[in-house]
Amino acid sequence: MTRLLFATALTALALSWGFSGQAQAQDAAAGQKAFAKCRTCHAVEAGKNGVGPSLAGVFGRKSGTGAGFKYSDAMVAKGVTWDDASIAAYLADPKSYIPGNKMVFPGIKKESEVADLIAYIKTVK
Ligand code: HEC
Numbered sequence: 001m002t003r004l005l006f007a008t009a010l011t012a013l014a015l016s017w018g019f020s021g022q023a024q025a026q027d028a029a030a031g032q033k034a035f036a037k038c039r040t041c042h043a044v045e046a047g048k049n050g051v052g053p054s055l056a057g058v059f060g061r062k063s064g065t066g067a068g069f070k071y072s073d074a075m076v077a078k079g080v081t082w083d084d085a086s087i088a089a090y091l092a093d094p095k096s097y098i099p100g101n102k103m104v105f106p107g108i109k110k111e112s113e114v115a116d117l118i119a120y121i122k123t124v125k
Pocket of ligand 1: 035037038039040041042051052053055058062063064065066070071072073082087100102103105117
């Protein structure tokens with residue numbers, strides 16, 4: 001019995017490792033779910049700005065250049081092109097990546113969640 005429990009525990013451990021390894025890959029569907037925490041401020045429809053700028057077409061765009069949104073000087077001055085690396089750095093810690101930017105968001109600690117969000121952002125054009 002003890003041996004069986006031990007084997008079960010090992011299997012569960014192996015499974016969870018397997019799944020967390022998988023989660024490192026970008027998953028747009030999971031990203032769309034995670035985007036719930038962005039949606040209060042960001043629309044994904046072009047030209048629809050709210051508290052934050054529309055994120056339609058943001059991938060590959062320069063920071064602070066979305067049409068019709070009043071960005072902070074810091075966001076414009078950063079002048080970074082939004083790609084996998086820059087979005088990941090920004091979402092992990094918005095305040096230290098762009099000091100003085102006005103996105104009031106604490107950041108996301110989970111790397112897999114950031115990867116999923118980026119996969120989703122790539123799909124909104
Ligand atoms: C409380 C509102 C708020 C939330 C929540 C929020 N943002 Fe933002 N976001 C903003 C604002 C405001 C800006 C513009 C910042 C500036 O101009 O300094 C911005 C800017 C951005 C930009 C740069 C846009 C550009 O055109 O350069 C990206 C990318 C971004 N946010 C992604 C996200 C993602 C992804 C999430 C969810 C994980 C999120 N934001 C959550 C308000 C928010």
